[in-house]
Amino acid sequence: MSNHTGALPLVKLIEQFERLPGIGRKSAQRLAFHVLDLPIEKAREFAGAILDAHERIKKCSHCQNLTEEELCPICADKSRDETTVCVVEDPRDILAFERTREYKGLYHVLHGLISPMDGVGPEQLTVKELMAGLSDGKAREVIMATNPTVEGEATASYLARLLRPMGLKITRLAYGIPVGGNLEYADEVTLYRALEGRREI
Numbered sequence: 547m548s549n550h551t552g553a554l555p556l557v558k559l560i561e562q563f564e565r566l567p568g569i570g571r572k573s574a575q576r577l578a579f580h581v582l583d584l585p586i587e588k589a590r591e592f593a594g595a596i597l598d599a600h601e602r603i604k605k606c607s608h609c610q611n612l613t614e615e616e617l618c619p620i621c622a623d624k625s626r627d628e629t630t631v632c633v634v635e636d637p638r639d640i641l642a643f644e645r646t647r648e649y650k651g652l653y654h655v656l657h658g659l660i661s662p663m664d665g666v667g668p669e670q671l672t673v674k675e676l677m678a679g680l681s682d683g684k685a686r687e688v689i690m691a692t693n694p695t696v697e698g699e700a701t702a703s704y705l706a707r708l709l710r711p712m713g714l715k716i717t718r719l720a721y722g723i724p725v726g727g728n729l730e731y732a733d734e735v736t737l738y739r740a741l742e743g744r745r746e747i
């Protein structure tokens with residue numbers, strides 16, 4: 547019994563790693579033992595980095611990108627073109643677009659995609675915030691830049707239906723991105739072509 551109680555923190559640690567995306571039981575055990583082998587100050591540094599990131603990083607009040615400030619650096623940059631808003635699933639997609647150095651507009655991060663199979667509806671995403679952001683009337687075009695997956699397409703058409711009555715031009719990325727592919731891994735040239743070849747939906 548005492549043996550079992552003693553093992554509990556390790557079991558808990560393994561469980562924490564197992565909850566991370568892409569980590570199975572075996573990897574979780576390997577990571578937990580690795581962390582256990584760390585000198586205590588390294589372990590504190592690791593735990594501290596998790597807490598620090600959580601406490602300091604929040605969502606940009608305008609585009610929902612992750613930031614330490616009230617506005618993210620892109621929204622705060624007055625040289626960006628406010629007439630174009632690129633709607634993406636994840637903050638990592640912004641990094642991909644910024645790497646092209648061609649897109650000068652603003653973004654909106656949905657933090658997910660509509661997926662009835664997983665019980666994710668529009669209310670779990672930042673759709674309300676998107677509508678609020680567009681209500682200032684500055685935007686002329688909204689680019690639906692979700693991944694070309696079933697969920698990505700469903701989300702893009704849902705938003706297009708929702709936004710069209712606002713008199714906005716709604717466009718979708720061209721299929722330079724392979725179907726079922728992931729924007730995050732698209733190279734700059736492919737992503738730039740997809741952006742250039744966007745069509746109205």
Ligand SMILES: [Zn+2]
Nearest residue numbers: 606609618621
């Ligand atoms: Zn922002």
